Amino acid sequence: QVQLVESGGGLVQAGGSLRLSCAASGRAFSSYGMGWFRQAPGKEREFVSVISKSGAVRYYADSVKGRFTISRDNAKNTVYLQMNSLKPEDTAVYYCAATGFQGSTSATLYEYWGQGTRVTVSS
Numbered sequence: 298q299v300q301l302v303e304s305g306g307g308l309v310q311a312g313g314s315l316r317l318s319c320a321a322s323g324r325a326f327s328s329y330g331m332g333w334f335r336q337a338p339g340k341e342r343e344f345v346s347v348i349s350k351s352g353a354v355r356y357y358a359d360s361v362k363g364r365f366t367i368s369r370d371n372a373k374n375t376v377y378l379q380m381n382s383l384k385p386e387d388t389a390v391y392y393c394a395a396t397g398f399q400g401s402t403s404a405t406l407y408e409y410w411g412q413g414t415r416v417t418v419s420s
Contacts, residue, residue, distance in 0.1 A: 306414030
């Protein structure tokens with residue numbers, strides 16, 4: 298079992314930045330690929346970014362490429378999402394998730410999910 302707790306969400310103006318954190322407890326954190334997903338009101342949950350178990354491979358959705366950076370610190374059992382140049386369309390609840398695979402853009406391959414942290418970007 299892995300427990301995931303996100304933090305760092307909030308209200309920010311367009312063009313601003315936020316850093317989300319996801320702290321993991323339970324089984325060895327470095328055994329999991331970690332992903333970030335988001336769900337905007339009235340929309341399906343969508344993939345944002347993923348990082349491999351070692352952190353060597355990272356992948357982003359086109360909508361956030363160049364603005365968001367995913368990273369992880371396996372010593373601290375934490376994955377981060379640095380979000381810069383935020384846009385109103387980034388408004389959503391952001392979830393981190395863990396998979397036994399190196400990583401995936403598909404939510405169905407993630408076994409463990411956090412409760413989410415809300416990000417609101419005002420125009």
